[in-house]
Amino acid sequence: MHVALDSDAIVGGAGAFQFDLTVPGGPVHTAGVTVVGVLPTHRRRGILRDLMRTQLEDVHERGEPLAALWASEGAIYGRFGYGLASLSGDMEILRTDAGFARPVEWPGSTRLVGRDEALRLFPRVFDPVAAVTPGMFARTSDWWDKRILSDSEWRRAGGGELAFAVLELDGRPEAYAIYRLNFSYTDGVPTGKTVVVEAMGATPGSTAAVWRYLLDIDWMAQVEAGLLPVDHPLFLLLLDPNRMKFRVGDGLWLRLVDVGAALAERSYAVDGDLVFEVSDPFCPWNDARFALDGSKTMADPDLRLSAAALGSAFLGGFTFADLVRAGQVEEVSQGAVARADALFRTDLKPWCPEIF
Numbered sequence: 112m113h114v115a116l117d118s119d120a121i122v123g124g125a126g127a128f129q130f131d132l133t134v135p136g137g138p139v140h141t142a143g144v145t146v147v148g149v150l151p152t153h154r155r156r157g158i159l160r161d162l163m164r165t166q167l168e169d170v171h172e173r174g175e176p177l178a179a180l181w182a183s184e185g186a187i188y189g190r191f192g193y194g195l196a197s198l199s200g201d202m203e204i205l206r207t208d209a210g211f212a213r214p215v216e217w218p219g220s221t222r223l224v225g226r227d228e229a230l231r232l233f234p235r236v237f238d239p240v241a242a243v244t245p246g247m248f249a250r251t252s253d254w255w256d257k258r259i260l261s262d263s264e265w266r267r268a269g270g271g272e273l274a275f276a277v278l279e280l281d282g283r284p285e286a287y288a289i290y291r292l293n294f295s296y297t298d299g300v301p302t303g304k305t306v307v308v309e310a311m312g313a314t315p316g317s318t319a320a321v322w323r324y325l326l327d328i329d330w331m332a333q334v335e336a337g338l339l340p341v342d343h344p345l346f347l348l349l350l351d352p353n354r355m356k357f358r359v360g361d362g363l364w365l366r367l368v369d370v371g372a373a374l375a376e377r378s379y380a381v382d383g384d385l386v387f388e389v390s391d392p393f394c395p396w397n398d399a400r401f402a403l404d405g406s407k408t409m410a411d412p413d414l415r416l417s418a419a420a421l422g423s424a425f426l427g428g429f430t431f432a433d434l435v436r437a438g439q440v441e442e443v444s445q446g447a448v449a450r451a452d453a454l455f456r457t458d459l460k461p462w463c464p465e466i467f
């Protein structure tokens with residue numbers, strides 16, 4: 112946590128969790144930037160800029176190649192070298208509209224569990240999913256306990272208490288759901304809502320089954336869920352996916368704090384070489400040409416782009432072709448965009464299932 116002082120009064124601050132963020136190929140030490148704020152009495156005089164500079168220099172010194180954050184307002188962080196790296200979806204569906212195209216049979220069992228058992232079982236589903244999904248980060252037991260499974264009054268916001276369900280097969284947890292039931296009746300008819308906090312399956316079958324479970328809870332008229340990946344299997348499971356009224360917004364913003372180390376730690380879908388000419392006025396140590404192995408080079412560049420644009424492509428959330436269409440990448444050598452897209456291709460869209 113860094114603070115900004117006016118004499119001895121704290122007037123602003125910025126924090127960072129120490130995460131292991133999954134990128135294509137494995138986990139990378141990442142600063143999970145959080146609780147950024149400047150008092151309204153001291154705004155617009157450069158305090159955020161100073162905090163961001165000090166924080167990024169510190170992250171760099173700690174040897175964390177990446178910084179990631181959720182932006183309260185998307186307009187703030189681009190100037191500090193953060194690029195939009197993943198998208199996130201919300202949906203709300205009437206239960207009467209929530210049929211699947213093909214029936215789902217869950218061969219295992221489904222149980223409601225208490226918080227202690229959830230704490231023991233859910234990470235067994237979450238960990239393997241997080242290990243292969245770009246944009247997810249590893250959770251400690253403390254994180255589960257205090258952030259995911261805690262049911263504080265302000266999080267409940269007048270809704271039902273947190274419920275936990277686990278789907279098991281041969282004694283193994285395969286999927287789980289964390290949700291609330293917000294009861295209401297109007298004119299004798301149930302109008303309540305199942306609010307999904309997190310639903311996760313380790314396999315395609317258990318993912319479909321956990322959503323079927325959530326969509327089938329009696330007395331509820333609707334199901335609402337947020338922080339969903341934009342390639343969610345529900346698009347293909349539901350008979351009429353439009354009924355989800357899926358809304359897409361920005362997800363994780365990513366900052367390559369050390370471009371060379373970040374490139375070196377990522378894996379690539381095919382063999383090949385590429386030279387990036389990166390511009391990075393805010394972190395000048397990145398203002399250089401980089402080969403894919405992360406080394407600095409004097410070779411001719413193939414692509415010219417900002418550190419923020421490379422952040423947008425890094426997890427596979429946007430292709431270099433997308434970035435070209437937005438005027439954020441210059442193709443210097445012919446065919447370089449297609450080569451870069453083959454190298455950076457990922458099977459899964461990046462997904463960060465929680466705001467930190």
Ligand SMILES: CC(C)(COP(=O)(O)OP(=O)(O)OC[C@H]1O[C@@H](n2cnc3c(N)ncnc32)[C@H](O)[C@@H]1OP(=O)(O)O)[C@@H](O)C(=O)NCCC(=O)NCCS
Nearest residue numbers: 147148149154155156157158159160181182183184186187
């Ligand atoms: C957003 C906030 C941290 C900005 O702090 P600040 O000290 O006023 O910002 P600075 O004076 O250092 O501004 C740095 C730059 O960001 C811009 N900026 C600051 N806040 C902005 C906003 N909300 N939207 C767009 N641009 C913003 C400034 O115009 C300035 O631009 P410049 O580089 O062109 O000069 C502060 O207004 C705040 O605490 N807001 C409420 C909490 C919040 O939104 N925090 C972010 C959580 S993710």
